[in-house]
Amino acid sequence: MEKYKVMIIGCGRVAVKHLKAISKNARKCELAALVDVSEEAARRLSPDAAYFSDYKKAIDEVKPDIVAVTVPSGLHFEIAKYAMEHGCNLLLEKPMTMSSSESKQIYDISKSTGKKIAMGHIxxxxxxxxxxxxxxxxxxxxxxxxxxxxxxxxxxxxxxxxxxxxxxxxxxxxxxxxxxxxxxxxxxxxxxxxxxxxxxxxxxxxxxxxxxxxxxxxxxxxxxxxxxxxxxxxxxxxxxxxxxxxxxxxxxxxxxxxxxxxxxxxxxxxxxxxxxxxxxxxxxxxxxxxxxxAANPHTAIYEDLILSLDTGKEPVADxxxxxxxxxxxxxxxxxxxxxxxxxxxxxxxxxxxxxxxxxxx
Ligand SMILES: NC(=O)c1ccc[n+]([C@@H]2O[C@H](COP(=O)([O-])OP(=O)(O)OC[C@H]3O[C@@H](n4cnc5c(N)ncnc54)[C@H](O)[C@@H]3O)[C@@H](O)[C@H]2O)c1
CATH class of the missing domain: 3.30.360.10 (Dihydrodipicolinate Reductase; domain 2)
Known part of the structure; x- marks a missing residue:
C-alpha cells in the first residue's frame, strides 16, 4: 500500500512536532519534502530531506497528499488556499487564518474540493x-x-x-x-x-x-x-x-x-x-x-487525518x-x-x- 506523501511548509519550532508525528505514523505516511525560505531552517529540521524554498514550485513538483502548514500565522491563508486548489489535504496550524472572511473561504474551498483539513487544535x-x-x-x-x-x-x-x-x-x-x-x-x-x-x-x-x-x-x-x-x-x-x-x-x-x-x-x-x-x-x-x-498530540492529529483520508470521515478538529x-x-x-x-x-x-x-x- 502506498504511503501518504507529506510536505512540511515552514521548518521552525512547531515543525519539529510534525516531523516526530510523521515518523510515529510511518506505517501510513512519509515525509516527501521540506519547504522554508531559510534553507538552514530546513536542514536543521532534517538534513537529508528534499528541500524547496518556494512552496508553489514544491507543491507543483512533488504533488503531496498532505501539506502541513507550519509557517507564521499571517501566511496560512495564501498557502492553505494554494495547496487545496492544487489537490492537497491539509494539516493546518492554528489559527486557521487572521480574519473571519479568510477562514470562511478556506472552509468553503475544503467543502467544494472535498479536501480534508485537520487543524492543529491539539x-x-x-x-x-x-x-x-x-x-x-x-x-x-x-x-x-x-x-x-x-x-x-x-x-x-x-x-x-x-x-x-x-x-x-x-x-x-x-x-x-x-x-x-x-x-x-x-x-x-x-x-x-x-x-x-x-x-x-x-x-x-x-x-x-x-x-x-x-x-x-x-x-x-x-x-x-x-x-x-x-x-x-x-x-x-x-x-x-x-x-x-x-x-x-x-x-x-x-x-x-x-x-x-x-x-x-x-x-x-x-x-x-x-x-x-x-x-x-x-x-x-x-x-x-x-x-x-499529551506528550505529542500532533501524532494523534496525523493519525486522525490519515483515518479521514482512508474513510472519508471528518477529522475531530475539522x-x-x-x-x-x-x-x-x-x-x-x-x-x-x-x-x-x-x-x-x-x-x-x-x-x-x-x-x-x-x-x-
Ligand atoms: N498547535 C500548536 O501546538 C502550535 C504550537 C506552536 C506554533 N503553532 C503555530 O505554528 C505556526 C508556526 O509557528 P512556529 O512557532 O513554528 O514559527 P517559527 O517562526 O518557529 O517557524 C516558522 C518557519 O516558517 C518559515 N517561513 C516564513 N515564511 C515562509 C514562506 N513564505 N515559505 C516557507 N517558509 C516560510 C520561517 O523561515 C520559519 O522557519 C504558527 O501559526 C503558530 O501559531 C502551533
Missing part, C-alpha cells in the same frame, strides 16, 4: 478529552451550566524576539489569538453549544509586542450558558499551564496541563472523583500508551472548527476594540489587522 486530541466530550454530548452529565478556561502560557522576551512576526497584529495576534484560540475551540466543543455574544478586554502587561499579552472574555452561548476565558503569556515561562472546566447539573469536569503533565479532576454529582472510570475507558479504547498522548474558532476570536477582539457586546457569528468581516494601533504606537 487540545481536542488530548487523552480522555474525546470520552468526556461524548459523555457531555450524550447528556450523561446533564445540562451544562457554564464553562471556563485559563491558558497561562508564560513567554519571556527571548520568545517574542526569536522571530519578527511574533506578537504582531498582521502575522500573529496576541495571547488570545496564538496561545488561547485552540483552548477556546475546545471549551466551545465540550460545552456543545454555540457562542451568540462576546464581551472582552485585552491588556499589555509585560511583553514588548504590538498585540495583547493578557486577554479576558465572556461568551454567551445559544443555550444560555456562559463561558469565561483567560489567556496570557505574562506568567512564568517555567510554569506553563492551561485548564478547562465544564460545569454541569450532574458533575464537573476539569482537565488541564501543567509543566507538560496532564491534570484530571472529574467529579460526579456528589463531588466524588471519578477519574478512574475515564482512565480505564481510555486504556480500553487506545491502549495504555494512549494515556501519554475545517469548520478552524473557521468558527477564528470567527469567535475575531468577535472577542472586536468587543475589546469597540468596548461593546458583539453578536456571533460575525455578520461582517473582522481581522486581527483591524486591531492595529489598539495599544498606540
Amino acid at each position: 487540545y481536542r486530541y488530548f487523552p480522555i478529552v474525546g470520552l468526556v466530550h461524548d459523555d457531555i454530548d450524550d447528556g450523561k452529565f446533564g445540562k451544562v451550566t457554564h464553562g471556563s478556561i485559563f491558558v497561562r502560557w508564560g513567554h519571556g522576551d527571548d520568545y517574542y524576539q526569536s522571530a519578527a512576526w511574533r506578537g504582531t497584529w498582521k502575522s500573529d495576534g496576541g495571547a488570545l489569538m496564538n496561545q488561547t484560540i485552540h483552548a477556546i475551540d475546545l471549551l466551545v466543543w465540550l460545552m456543545g453549544s454555540s457562542p451568540v455574544e462576546a464581551t472582552s478586554m485585552i491588556s499589555q502587561r509585560k511583553a514588548k509586542i504590538e498585540a495583547e499579552d493578557l486577554g479576558m472574555a465572556i461568551l454567551k452561548m445559544d443555550d444560555g450558558s456562559l463561558a469565561s476565558i483567560e489567556g496570557t503569556t505574562c506568567t512564568s515561562d517555567k510554569d506553563k499551564c492551561a485548564e478547562f472546566s465544564v460545569f454541569c447539573e450532574n458533575g464537573t469536569i476539569s482537565m488541564g496541563i501543567r509543566k507538560g503533565k496532564p491534570q484530571l479532576n472529574i467529579r460526579d454529582i456528589n463531588g466524588k472523583k471519578i477519574n478512574g472510570r475515564y482512565i480505564t475507558r481510555q486504556i480500553k479504547k487506545g491502549g495504555i500508551g494512549s494515556l501519554l498522548g 475545517a469548520k472548527a478552524g473557521y468558527t474558532s477564528v470567527d469567535n476570536l475575531m468577535g472577542i477582539y472586536k468587543s475589546a476594540k469597540t468596548k461593546a457586546v458583539v453578536k456571533l457569528p460575525l455578520d461582517e468581516d473582522f481581522s486581527s489587522v483591524d486591531m492595529t494601533g489598539f495599544f498606540g504606537g
Whole structure:
C-alpha cells in the first residue's frame, strides 16, 4: 500500500512536532519534502530531506497528499488556499487564518474540493478529552451550566524576539489569538453549544509586542450558558499551564496541563472523583500508551487525518472548527476594540489587522 506523501511548509519550532508525528505514523505516511525560505531552517529540521524554498514550485513538483502548514500565522491563508486548489489535504496550524472572511473561504474551498483539513487544535486530541466530550454530548452529565478556561502560557522576551512576526497584529495576534484560540475551540466543543455574544478586554502587561499579552472574555452561548476565558503569556515561562472546566447539573469536569503533565479532576454529582472510570475507558479504547498522548498530540492529529483520508470521515478538529474558532476570536477582539457586546457569528468581516494601533504606537 502506498504511503501518504507529506510536505512540511515552514521548518521552525512547531515543525519539529510534525516531523516526530510523521515518523510515529510511518506505517501510513512519509515525509516527501521540506519547504522554508531559510534553507538552514530546513536542514536543521532534517538534513537529508528534499528541500524547496518556494512552496508553489514544491507543491507543483512533488504533488503531496498532505501539506502541513507550519509557517507564521499571517501566511496560512495564501498557502492553505494554494495547496487545496492544487489537490492537497491539509494539516493546518492554528489559527486557521487572521480574519473571519479568510477562514470562511478556506472552509468553503475544503467543502467544494472535498479536501480534508485537520487543524492543529491539539487540545481536542488530548487523552480522555474525546470520552468526556461524548459523555457531555450524550447528556450523561446533564445540562451544562457554564464553562471556563485559563491558558497561562508564560513567554519571556527571548520568545517574542526569536522571530519578527511574533506578537504582531498582521502575522500573529496576541495571547488570545496564538496561545488561547485552540483552548477556546475546545471549551466551545465540550460545552456543545454555540457562542451568540462576546464581551472582552485585552491588556499589555509585560511583553514588548504590538498585540495583547493578557486577554479576558465572556461568551454567551445559544443555550444560555456562559463561558469565561483567560489567556496570557505574562506568567512564568517555567510554569506553563492551561485548564478547562465544564460545569454541569450532574458533575464537573476539569482537565488541564501543567509543566507538560496532564491534570484530571472529574467529579460526579456528589463531588466524588471519578477519574478512574475515564482512565480505564481510555486504556480500553487506545491502549495504555494512549494515556501519554499529551506528550505529542500532533501524532494523534496525523493519525486522525490519515483515518479521514482512508474513510472519508471528518477529522475531530475539522475545517469548520478552524473557521468558527477564528470567527469567535475575531468577535472577542472586536468587543475589546469597540468596548461593546458583539453578536456571533460575525455578520461582517473582522481581522486581527483591524486591531492595529489598539495599544498606540
Ligand atoms: N498547535 C500548536 O501546538 C502550535 C504550537 C506552536 C506554533 N503553532 C503555530 O505554528 C505556526 C508556526 O509557528 P512556529 O512557532 O513554528 O514559527 P517559527 O517562526 O518557529 O517557524 C516558522 C518557519 O516558517 C518559515 N517561513 C516564513 N515564511 C515562509 C514562506 N513564505 N515559505 C516557507 N517558509 C516560510 C520561517 O523561515 C520559519 O522557519 C504558527 O501559526 C503558530 O501559531 C502551533
